[in-house]
Amino acid sequence: MPRVISMEGDLMESSTIETNELTKDFINKRGIIRRESRTTRALDQVKLQIKEHEIFGLIGESGSGKTTLGLALLKLMDVDSGQIIFNGNNIMKYTGRQLFGFREKTQMIFQDPYSSLNPVISVYKSIVTPLRVFHKELKEEEVLNKAIETIEMVGLTPAEQFLNKFPNQLSGGQRQRIGIARAVINNPDFIIADEPVSMLDVSLRADILNILLDLKRKFGKSMMFISHDIAVTQYVSDRIAVMHLGQLVEVAKSDRIINNPMHPYTKSLIDSIPVPDPKKKWNLDESKGQISEYVNEGKNECSYANKCPFVMDNCRKERPKFREVEKDHLVACYLYE
Ligand SMILES: Nc1ncnc2c1ncn2[C@@H]1O[C@H](COP(=O)(O)OP(=O)(O)OP(=O)(O)O)[C@@H](O)[C@H]1O
Ligand code: SF4
Numbered sequence: 001m002p003r004v005i006s007m008e009g010d011l012m013e014s015s016t017i018e019t020n021e022l023t024k025d026f027i028n029k030r031g032i033i034r035r036e037s038r039t040t041r042a043l044d045q046v047k048l049q050i051k052e053h054e055i056f057g058l059i060g061e062s063g064s065g066k067t068t069l070g071l072a073l074l075k076l077m078d079v080d081s082g083q084i085i086f087n088g089n090n091i092m093k094y095t096g097r098q099l100f101g102f103r104e105k106t107q108m109i110f111q112d113p114y115s116s117l118n119p120v121i122s123v124y125k126s127i128v129t130p131l132r133v134f135h136k137e138l139k140e141e142e143v144l145n146k147a148i149e150t151i152e153m154v155g156l157t158p159a160e161q162f163l164n165k166f167p168n169q170l171s172g173g174q175r176q177r178i179g180i181a182r183a184v185i186n187n188p189d190f191i192i193a194d195e196p197v198s199m200l201d202v203s204l205r206a207d208i209l210n211i212l213l214d215l216k217r218k219f220g221k222s223m224m225f226i227s228h229d230i231a232v233t234q235y236v237s238d239r240i241a242v243m244h245l246g247q248l249v250e251v252a253k254s255d256r257i258i259n260n261p262m263h264p265y266t267k268s269l270i271d272s273i274p275v276p277d278p279k280k281k282w283n284l285d286e287s288k289g290q291i292s293e294y295v296n297e298g299k300n301e302c303s304y305a306n307k308c309p310f311v312m313d314n315c316r317k318e319r320p321k322f323r324e325v326e327k328d329h330l331v332a333c334y335l336y337e
């Protein structure tokens, strides 16, 4: 009989960040005079745990809530309810000094290396901004040395040649490396990388992914890696969570998600990965990055009920809870009760 995962059980493991029942609604006004409104539940009771030194992948179609979850975890967006625990502390009410301390320990790497760097600020100024904000005690020479060390760490050498460049003098891959350098210069405990390679040429992606893996191996960073691309996510992640319309539906070690997907939605995602087999057709309708025609309006039901070939009465009466179907493999689906 699968085991329902208890909060107490989860807390026994050491984690960098965890959430409990995180929920976020967007109310969108509609119609010419904007009297009608529609609720989109972007996060629906999200419960997860990202362990120390772990890269935690997050996949799901466009609009499933991945970026909203990333912004919520870093307190860059308010949520309506739920909890976020960071390094053992509930950060929901953090303001002032506590929030400042939290900002020092967390960073984000953005999807678009073109717009994430200010075009009129040099690489040096851009990279050292977090140091200047959080470590005012550092002397100019120490700041310079740290900048050089960090630029080299992300594979740009000789570092001195990049210090006075501006973003328009860099290639896409170089800009993303600078984005990563800025995110890690302050030695954060937790980094969120939101689609960090999706705007880069395929030939550059492996280099950026390897930098992220190095950061984890050498410096033990915890990371959330958000992507549409399942193969890329598998390459970097220890575990992968699958999100559908605001609900997490499956979490397991990367190879188990790929080789033994259990939730019907995860199965459809994995089936959509193109394989080098001329007999197998890739169904473009199920391609990564598709946008669902449905939204989660906040009903207490399985978010996949409208599309699931196995839907049952129960699925629309109450959303399924996570169950541990095999070791460390959690699935939220009535097929596994
Ligand atoms: N500021 C906002 N105002 C209204 N609705 C929003 C806002 N931000 C996100 N949403 C809605 O919340 C849902 C989740 O959006 P989100 O951007 O988190 O998805 P995503 O999984 O990151 O998608 P993508 O893969 O395209 O980046 C979507 O339905 C989106 O339209
Ligand atoms: S809970 Fe029901 S609707 Fe949801 S995925 Fe499972 S069988 Fe399908």
Ligand SMILES: [Mg+2]
Binding pocket: 066, 067, 068
């Ligand atoms: Mg997004």
